[in-house]
Amino acid sequence: MTSPHPPLRSYGRLKSRTIKPRQAALMDTLLPAIRAPLEPFEPRALMPGAAEVWLEIGFGGGEHLAAQAAKRPDVLFIGAEPFQNGVASALRHIDEAELKNVRVHDGDARDLLARLPDASLERVFILFPDPWPKARHHKRRLLQADTAAELARVLKVGGRLRFASDWADYVDWSLERLIATPGLSWTADRASDWRTPPADHVTTRYEEKRLGDCAPAFLDFVRT
Template identity: 70%
Template structure:
Protein backbone atom coordinates (compact mmCIF):
# COMPACT_ATOMS: atom_id res chain seq x y z
CA UNK A 1 0.00 0.00 0.00
CA UNK A 2 1.28 3.46 -0.88
CA UNK A 3 0.53 6.85 0.62
CA UNK A 4 -1.74 7.60 -2.32
CA UNK A 5 -3.79 4.51 -1.43
CA UNK A 6 -4.25 5.63 2.18
CA UNK A 7 -4.37 9.39 2.89
CA UNK A 8 -3.72 8.78 6.59
CA UNK A 9 -0.18 7.72 5.73
CA UNK A 10 0.49 11.29 4.57
CA UNK A 11 -0.61 12.86 7.85
CA UNK A 12 2.11 13.99 10.26
CA UNK A 13 2.69 12.13 13.50
CA UNK A 14 0.38 13.19 16.30
CA UNK A 15 1.97 15.71 18.66
CA UNK A 16 -0.53 14.95 21.42
CA UNK A 17 -1.49 11.94 23.51
CA UNK A 18 -4.88 10.86 24.81
CA UNK A 19 -8.05 12.27 23.28
CA UNK A 20 -10.14 11.55 26.38
CA UNK A 21 -9.36 10.34 29.90
CA UNK A 22 -11.99 10.46 32.63
CA UNK A 23 -15.75 10.81 32.04
CA UNK A 24 -16.84 14.36 31.27
CA UNK A 25 -19.02 15.98 33.94
CA UNK A 26 -22.71 16.31 33.02
CA UNK A 27 -22.72 20.12 32.87
CA UNK A 28 -19.63 20.17 30.67
CA UNK A 29 -21.02 17.39 28.50
CA UNK A 30 -24.11 19.51 27.95
CA UNK A 31 -21.94 22.42 26.85
CA UNK A 32 -20.22 20.10 24.37
CA UNK A 33 -23.63 19.61 22.79
CA UNK A 34 -24.86 23.20 22.97
CA UNK A 35 -22.04 25.75 23.24
CA UNK A 36 -19.30 24.01 21.26
CA UNK A 37 -21.22 23.88 17.97
CA UNK A 38 -21.89 27.62 18.28
CA UNK A 39 -18.24 28.61 18.74
CA UNK A 40 -16.46 25.83 16.83
CA UNK A 41 -14.13 26.81 14.02
CA UNK A 42 -15.26 25.40 10.65
CA UNK A 43 -13.60 22.16 9.65
CA UNK A 44 -10.21 23.24 8.23
CA UNK A 45 -10.09 20.15 6.03
CA UNK A 46 -13.06 21.59 4.11
CA UNK A 47 -11.09 24.58 2.86
CA UNK A 48 -9.36 27.85 3.82
CA UNK A 49 -10.53 29.73 6.91
CA UNK A 50 -10.52 33.52 7.13
CA UNK A 51 -10.42 34.42 10.86
CA UNK A 52 -11.95 37.81 10.08
CA UNK A 53 -15.16 36.01 9.17
CA UNK A 54 -15.30 34.41 12.62
CA UNK A 55 -15.45 37.79 14.38
CA UNK A 56 -15.51 40.72 11.93
CA UNK A 57 -15.20 43.35 14.66
CA UNK A 58 -12.04 41.85 16.19
CA UNK A 59 -9.03 44.18 16.32
CA UNK A 60 -6.57 41.28 16.56
CA UNK A 61 -6.50 37.50 16.14
CA UNK A 62 -4.67 35.29 18.64
CA UNK A 63 -4.11 31.55 18.27
CA UNK A 64 -3.45 29.41 21.34
CA UNK A 65 -2.28 25.90 20.52
CA UNK A 66 -2.92 23.28 23.19
CA UNK A 67 -4.97 25.29 25.69
CA UNK A 68 -5.25 22.47 28.23
CA UNK A 69 -8.15 23.24 30.54
CA UNK A 70 -8.69 26.65 28.97
CA UNK A 71 -7.75 28.80 31.98
CA UNK A 72 -5.17 30.87 30.14
CA UNK A 73 -7.27 31.21 26.99
CA UNK A 74 -10.34 32.36 28.93
CA UNK A 75 -8.36 34.81 31.05
CA UNK A 76 -6.76 36.40 28.00
CA UNK A 77 -10.10 36.59 26.21
CA UNK A 78 -11.68 38.26 29.24
CA UNK A 79 -8.87 40.83 29.37
CA UNK A 80 -9.13 41.61 25.67
CA UNK A 81 -12.74 41.45 24.43
CA UNK A 82 -11.59 43.22 21.25
CA UNK A 83 -9.41 40.22 20.35
CA UNK A 84 -10.58 37.01 18.69
CA UNK A 85 -8.94 34.17 20.60
CA UNK A 86 -8.88 30.88 18.69
CA UNK A 87 -7.97 27.89 20.82
CA UNK A 88 -6.89 24.46 19.63
CA UNK A 89 -7.05 21.38 21.86
CA UNK A 90 -7.64 17.75 20.84
CA UNK A 91 -8.06 16.51 24.45
CA UNK A 92 -11.83 16.41 24.93
CA UNK A 93 -11.71 16.77 28.71
CA UNK A 94 -9.76 20.00 28.21
CA UNK A 95 -12.26 21.24 25.65
CA UNK A 96 -15.10 20.52 28.07
CA UNK A 97 -13.30 22.42 30.83
CA UNK A 98 -12.65 25.37 28.52
CA UNK A 99 -16.31 25.53 27.56
CA UNK A 100 -17.19 25.96 31.22
CA UNK A 101 -14.79 28.91 31.47
CA UNK A 102 -16.21 30.46 28.31
CA UNK A 103 -19.77 29.99 29.53
CA UNK A 104 -19.15 31.33 33.03
CA UNK A 105 -17.21 34.30 31.68
CA UNK A 106 -19.81 35.13 29.04
CA UNK A 107 -16.96 35.27 26.53
CA UNK A 108 -18.09 36.06 23.00
CA UNK A 109 -14.61 36.31 21.52
CA UNK A 110 -13.48 32.67 21.82
CA UNK A 111 -13.57 30.10 19.03
CA UNK A 112 -12.46 26.50 19.45
CA UNK A 113 -10.91 23.89 17.20
CA UNK A 114 -11.20 20.58 19.08
CA UNK A 115 -8.65 18.73 16.98
CA UNK A 116 -5.11 18.88 15.62
CA UNK A 117 -3.92 22.50 15.46
CA UNK A 118 -1.76 21.79 12.42
CA UNK A 119 -4.85 21.31 10.26
CA UNK A 120 -6.14 24.74 11.28
CA UNK A 121 -2.77 26.43 10.78
CA UNK A 122 -2.60 25.03 7.27
CA UNK A 123 -6.05 26.48 6.51
CA UNK A 124 -5.26 30.01 7.73
CA UNK A 125 -4.17 32.70 5.25
CA UNK A 126 -0.72 34.23 5.22
CA UNK A 127 -0.24 37.08 7.71
CA UNK A 128 -3.64 36.57 9.34
CA UNK A 129 -2.70 36.12 13.02
CA UNK A 130 -1.30 38.64 15.50
CA UNK A 131 -0.14 36.20 18.17
CA UNK A 132 0.63 32.49 18.42
CA UNK A 133 0.74 31.08 21.95
CA UNK A 134 2.22 27.64 22.70
CA UNK A 135 2.25 27.08 26.45
CA UNK A 136 3.66 23.93 28.06
CA UNK A 137 3.23 21.54 25.12
CA UNK A 138 3.82 17.83 25.57
CA UNK A 139 7.64 17.49 25.81
CA UNK A 140 7.82 13.93 24.45
CA UNK A 141 10.92 13.21 26.54
CA UNK A 142 12.28 10.07 24.95
CA UNK A 143 14.63 10.71 22.04
CA UNK A 144 12.72 8.34 19.80
CA UNK A 145 9.57 10.41 20.45
CA UNK A 146 11.13 13.84 19.78
CA UNK A 147 9.71 13.71 16.26
CA UNK A 148 6.25 14.00 17.84
CA UNK A 149 6.98 17.38 19.38
CA UNK A 150 4.77 20.17 18.11
CA UNK A 151 7.69 22.45 17.31
CA UNK A 152 9.49 21.13 14.24
CA UNK A 153 11.08 23.00 11.35
CA UNK A 154 7.91 22.54 9.30
CA UNK A 155 5.54 23.82 11.99
CA UNK A 156 7.85 26.73 12.83
CA UNK A 157 7.72 27.78 9.18
CA UNK A 158 3.93 27.47 9.23
CA UNK A 159 3.67 29.67 12.33
CA UNK A 160 5.88 32.29 10.68
CA UNK A 161 3.69 32.18 7.58
CA UNK A 162 0.43 32.95 9.39
CA UNK A 163 1.89 35.68 11.61
CA UNK A 164 1.46 39.29 10.57
CA UNK A 165 4.58 41.49 10.39
CA UNK A 166 5.26 42.53 13.97
CA UNK A 167 3.19 39.59 15.26
CA UNK A 168 4.46 37.59 18.22
CA UNK A 169 5.01 33.92 18.93
CA UNK A 170 5.35 32.85 22.57
CA UNK A 171 6.65 29.40 23.46
CA UNK A 172 6.73 28.40 27.13
CA UNK A 173 8.03 25.17 28.62
CA UNK A 174 9.35 23.91 31.95
CA UNK A 175 11.61 21.30 30.34
CA UNK A 176 15.18 22.42 29.52
CA UNK A 177 15.60 20.02 26.61
CA UNK A 178 12.42 21.20 24.89
CA UNK A 179 13.42 24.84 25.40
CA UNK A 180 16.73 24.15 23.64
CA UNK A 181 14.95 22.19 20.92
CA UNK A 182 12.38 24.92 20.27
CA UNK A 183 14.93 27.73 20.39
CA UNK A 184 17.06 25.97 17.79
CA UNK A 185 14.18 25.43 15.37
CA UNK A 186 12.36 28.71 15.85
CA UNK A 187 15.66 30.56 15.81
CA UNK A 188 16.56 29.28 12.35
CA UNK A 189 13.12 29.99 10.88
CA UNK A 190 13.17 32.73 8.30
CA UNK A 191 11.19 35.75 9.39
CA UNK A 192 11.26 35.05 13.13
CA UNK A 193 13.46 37.07 15.48
CA UNK A 194 14.10 36.06 19.09
CA UNK A 195 13.47 39.07 21.31
CA UNK A 196 15.71 38.15 24.25
CA UNK A 197 18.66 40.43 24.98
CA UNK A 198 19.49 39.10 28.44
CA UNK A 199 18.70 36.10 30.64
CA UNK A 200 15.81 37.77 32.44
CA UNK A 201 14.00 38.07 29.10
CA UNK A 202 13.44 34.32 29.12
CA UNK A 203 13.50 33.70 32.87
CA UNK A 204 10.84 36.25 33.85
CA UNK A 205 7.27 35.85 32.65
CA UNK A 206 5.95 38.57 30.32
CA UNK A 207 3.62 41.05 32.05
CA UNK A 208 0.50 39.57 30.41
CA UNK A 209 1.30 35.95 31.22
CA UNK A 210 -1.43 34.06 33.10
CA UNK A 211 -0.31 31.39 35.57
CA UNK A 212 -2.55 28.31 35.47
CA UNK A 213 -3.01 25.39 37.82
CA UNK A 214 -1.01 23.23 35.44
CA UNK A 215 1.98 25.56 35.65
CA UNK A 216 1.73 25.60 39.44
CA UNK A 217 2.19 21.82 39.52
CA UNK A 218 5.82 22.30 38.43
CA UNK A 219 6.00 19.02 36.54
CA UNK A 220 9.12 19.91 34.54
CA UNK A 221 12.81 19.98 35.38
CA UNK A 222 13.21 23.76 35.36
CA UNK A 223 11.37 26.97 36.11
CA UNK A 224 9.29 28.07 33.11
CA UNK A 225 11.31 29.34 30.17
CA UNK A 226 9.65 32.03 28.05
CA UNK A 227 10.77 32.27 24.42
CA UNK A 228 9.28 35.26 22.61
CA UNK A 229 9.70 35.76 18.86
CA UNK A 230 8.60 38.53 16.52
CA UNK A 231 7.68 38.23 12.85
CA UNK A 232 9.91 40.55 10.85
Protein backbone atom coordinates in the same frame (compact mmCIF):
# COMPACT_ATOMS: atom_id res chain seq x y z
CA MET B 1 -2.44 15.66 -3.43
CA THR B 2 -3.14 14.57 0.13
CA SER B 3 -0.26 12.72 1.77
CA PRO B 4 -1.10 9.04 2.51
CA HIS B 5 0.86 9.39 5.75
CA PRO B 6 -0.54 12.05 8.10
CA PRO B 7 1.92 13.73 10.48
CA LEU B 8 2.66 11.92 13.72
CA ARG B 9 0.40 12.89 16.59
CA SER B 10 2.03 15.51 18.82
CA TYR B 11 -0.33 14.71 21.70
CA GLY B 12 -1.22 11.70 23.79
CA ARG B 13 -4.67 10.56 24.87
CA LEU B 14 -7.77 12.19 23.43
CA LYS B 15 -9.80 11.54 26.57
CA SER B 16 -9.20 10.35 30.13
CA ARG B 17 -11.86 10.47 32.85
CA THR B 18 -15.58 10.75 32.18
CA ILE B 19 -16.57 14.30 31.32
CA LYS B 20 -18.84 15.91 33.91
CA PRO B 21 -22.53 16.21 32.94
CA ARG B 22 -22.55 20.00 32.70
CA GLN B 23 -19.42 20.04 30.54
CA ALA B 24 -20.75 17.19 28.42
CA ALA B 25 -23.87 19.25 27.77
CA LEU B 26 -21.71 22.18 26.63
CA MET B 27 -19.91 19.85 24.21
CA ASP B 28 -23.31 19.25 22.59
CA THR B 29 -24.61 22.83 22.70
CA LEU B 30 -21.86 25.45 22.96
CA LEU B 31 -19.08 23.74 21.02
CA PRO B 32 -20.99 23.47 17.72
CA ALA B 33 -21.80 27.18 17.96
CA ILE B 34 -18.20 28.31 18.45
CA ARG B 35 -16.25 25.62 16.60
CA ALA B 36 -13.74 26.99 14.10
CA PRO B 37 -14.65 26.23 10.46
CA LEU B 38 -13.46 22.93 9.02
CA GLU B 39 -12.54 24.53 5.70
CA PRO B 40 -10.15 27.40 4.82
CA PHE B 41 -11.43 30.62 6.37
CA GLU B 42 -10.61 34.24 7.09
CA PRO B 43 -10.49 34.60 10.91
CA ARG B 44 -11.89 38.12 10.98
CA ALA B 45 -15.03 36.91 9.26
CA LEU B 46 -15.81 35.06 12.51
CA MET B 47 -15.84 38.33 14.46
CA PRO B 48 -16.25 41.38 12.24
CA GLY B 49 -14.55 44.38 13.77
CA ALA B 50 -12.02 42.36 15.77
CA ALA B 51 -8.96 44.49 16.53
CA GLU B 52 -6.67 41.45 16.33
CA VAL B 53 -6.73 37.66 16.07
CA TRP B 54 -4.82 35.52 18.60
CA LEU B 55 -4.31 31.76 18.54
CA GLU B 56 -3.49 29.46 21.45
CA ILE B 57 -2.23 26.01 20.49
CA GLY B 58 -2.82 23.34 23.12
CA PHE B 59 -4.87 25.34 25.61
CA GLY B 60 -5.12 22.51 28.16
CA GLY B 61 -8.03 23.26 30.49
CA GLY B 62 -8.63 26.67 28.92
CA GLU B 63 -7.63 28.84 31.89
CA HIS B 64 -5.13 30.95 29.97
CA LEU B 65 -7.35 31.17 26.90
CA ALA B 66 -10.40 32.34 28.85
CA ALA B 67 -8.44 34.79 31.02
CA GLN B 68 -6.80 36.44 28.02
CA ALA B 69 -10.13 36.59 26.16
CA ALA B 70 -11.80 38.22 29.17
CA LYS B 71 -9.08 40.89 29.31
CA ARG B 72 -9.33 41.63 25.57
CA PRO B 73 -12.96 41.42 24.41
CA ASP B 74 -11.94 43.32 21.27
CA VAL B 75 -9.68 40.45 20.17
CA LEU B 76 -10.83 37.22 18.51
CA PHE B 77 -9.26 34.23 20.25
CA ILE B 78 -8.97 30.85 18.53
CA GLY B 79 -8.00 27.92 20.71
CA ALA B 80 -6.83 24.53 19.43
CA GLU B 81 -6.84 21.45 21.67
CA PRO B 82 -7.39 17.76 20.79
CA PHE B 83 -7.83 16.51 24.38
CA GLN B 84 -11.58 16.25 24.90
CA ASN B 85 -11.48 16.76 28.67
CA GLY B 86 -9.54 19.97 28.11
CA VAL B 87 -12.04 21.17 25.53
CA ALA B 88 -14.88 20.46 27.94
CA SER B 89 -13.11 22.39 30.70
CA ALA B 90 -12.50 25.34 28.39
CA LEU B 91 -16.15 25.42 27.40
CA ARG B 92 -17.08 25.75 31.06
CA HIS B 93 -14.74 28.74 31.43
CA ILE B 94 -16.13 30.32 28.26
CA ASP B 95 -19.70 29.77 29.36
CA GLU B 96 -19.20 31.05 32.92
CA ALA B 97 -17.47 34.22 31.71
CA GLU B 98 -20.02 34.68 28.89
CA LEU B 99 -17.20 35.14 26.40
CA LYS B 100 -18.29 35.98 22.87
CA ASN B 101 -14.82 36.34 21.35
CA VAL B 102 -13.57 32.73 21.46
CA ARG B 103 -13.67 30.03 18.79
CA VAL B 104 -12.47 26.46 19.37
CA HIS B 105 -10.80 23.86 17.18
CA ASP B 106 -11.14 20.50 18.95
CA GLY B 107 -8.43 18.71 17.01
CA ASP B 108 -4.85 18.84 15.76
CA ALA B 109 -3.61 22.44 15.59
CA ARG B 110 -1.65 21.67 12.43
CA ASP B 111 -4.93 21.04 10.59
CA LEU B 112 -6.16 24.45 11.75
CA LEU B 113 -2.94 26.21 10.69
CA ALA B 114 -3.28 24.75 7.20
CA ARG B 115 -6.71 26.42 6.87
CA LEU B 116 -5.52 29.90 7.86
CA PRO B 117 -4.44 32.44 5.24
CA ASP B 118 -1.02 34.07 5.23
CA ALA B 119 -0.44 36.89 7.71
CA SER B 120 -3.80 36.43 9.44
CA LEU B 121 -2.75 36.37 13.12
CA GLU B 122 -1.26 38.94 15.47
CA ARG B 123 -0.27 36.54 18.26
CA VAL B 124 0.30 32.82 18.83
CA PHE B 125 0.76 31.07 22.18
CA ILE B 126 2.23 27.59 22.66
CA LEU B 127 2.38 27.13 26.42
CA PHE B 128 3.74 24.01 28.09
CA PRO B 129 3.08 21.52 25.27
CA ASP B 130 3.66 17.80 25.71
CA PRO B 131 7.50 17.57 25.93
CA TRP B 132 7.82 13.98 24.71
CA PRO B 133 11.03 13.74 26.79
CA LYS B 134 12.30 10.37 25.49
CA ALA B 135 14.66 10.78 22.54
CA ARG B 136 12.78 8.25 20.43
CA HIS B 137 9.64 10.38 20.79
CA HIS B 138 11.18 13.74 19.83
CA LYS B 139 9.72 13.34 16.35
CA ARG B 140 6.29 13.74 17.97
CA ARG B 141 7.02 17.17 19.42
CA LEU B 142 4.79 19.92 18.11
CA LEU B 143 7.67 22.29 17.45
CA GLN B 144 9.27 20.88 14.30
CA ALA B 145 10.86 22.85 11.46
CA ASP B 146 7.75 22.59 9.28
CA THR B 147 5.43 23.71 12.08
CA ALA B 148 7.67 26.67 12.86
CA ALA B 149 7.55 27.66 9.18
CA GLU B 150 3.73 27.47 9.25
CA LEU B 151 3.64 29.69 12.33
CA ALA B 152 5.79 32.27 10.56
CA ARG B 153 3.48 32.09 7.55
CA VAL B 154 0.28 32.85 9.46
CA LEU B 155 1.78 35.64 11.59
CA LYS B 156 1.56 39.22 10.37
CA VAL B 157 4.72 41.31 10.24
CA GLY B 158 5.14 42.50 13.80
CA GLY B 159 3.07 39.58 15.09
CA ARG B 160 4.38 37.71 18.11
CA LEU B 161 4.85 34.07 19.02
CA ARG B 162 5.31 32.89 22.60
CA PHE B 163 6.58 29.41 23.47
CA ALA B 164 6.89 28.31 27.09
CA SER B 165 8.07 25.08 28.67
CA ASP B 166 9.51 23.77 31.92
CA TRP B 167 11.52 21.02 30.23
CA ALA B 168 15.07 22.23 29.55
CA ASP B 169 15.67 19.97 26.56
CA TYR B 170 12.44 21.05 24.88
CA VAL B 171 13.28 24.71 25.45
CA ASP B 172 16.65 24.20 23.73
CA TRP B 173 15.02 22.14 20.97
CA SER B 174 12.38 24.79 20.27
CA LEU B 175 14.80 27.70 20.46
CA GLU B 176 17.05 26.04 17.88
CA ARG B 177 14.18 25.52 15.44
CA LEU B 178 12.55 28.90 15.93
CA ILE B 179 15.82 30.79 15.48
CA ALA B 180 16.43 28.84 12.27
CA THR B 181 13.00 29.80 10.86
CA PRO B 182 13.13 32.62 8.29
CA GLY B 183 10.98 35.56 9.36
CA LEU B 184 11.13 34.89 13.10
CA SER B 185 13.38 36.93 15.40
CA TRP B 186 13.99 36.21 19.09
CA THR B 187 13.28 39.29 21.21
CA ALA B 188 15.47 38.40 24.22
CA ASP B 189 18.44 40.59 25.12
CA ARG B 190 19.31 39.12 28.52
CA ALA B 191 18.63 35.98 30.57
CA SER B 192 15.84 37.63 32.56
CA ASP B 193 13.89 38.04 29.30
CA TRP B 194 13.23 34.29 29.15
CA ARG B 195 13.45 33.46 32.85
CA THR B 196 10.87 36.00 34.03
CA PRO B 197 7.19 35.47 33.11
CA PRO B 198 6.07 38.24 30.71
CA ALA B 199 3.88 40.95 32.21
CA ASP B 200 0.80 39.73 30.30
CA HIS B 201 1.30 36.04 31.14
CA VAL B 202 -1.51 34.19 32.95
CA THR B 203 -0.25 31.43 35.24
CA THR B 204 -2.43 28.31 35.23
CA ARG B 205 -2.84 25.51 37.74
CA TYR B 206 -0.99 23.16 35.38
CA GLU B 207 2.02 25.47 35.29
CA GLU B 208 2.03 25.74 39.07
CA LYS B 209 2.46 21.96 39.36
CA ARG B 210 6.01 22.30 37.99
CA LEU B 211 6.00 18.90 36.32
CA GLY B 212 9.11 19.59 34.26
CA ASP B 213 12.80 19.53 35.12
CA CYS B 214 13.50 23.29 35.13
CA ALA B 215 11.91 26.63 35.93
CA PRO B 216 9.53 27.81 33.19
CA ALA B 217 11.23 29.51 30.25
CA PHE B 218 9.40 31.93 27.98
CA LEU B 219 10.62 32.40 24.42
CA ASP B 220 9.08 35.39 22.65
CA PHE B 221 9.59 35.80 18.90
CA VAL B 222 8.44 38.52 16.52
CA ARG B 223 7.57 38.15 12.81
CA THR B 224 9.96 40.31 10.82
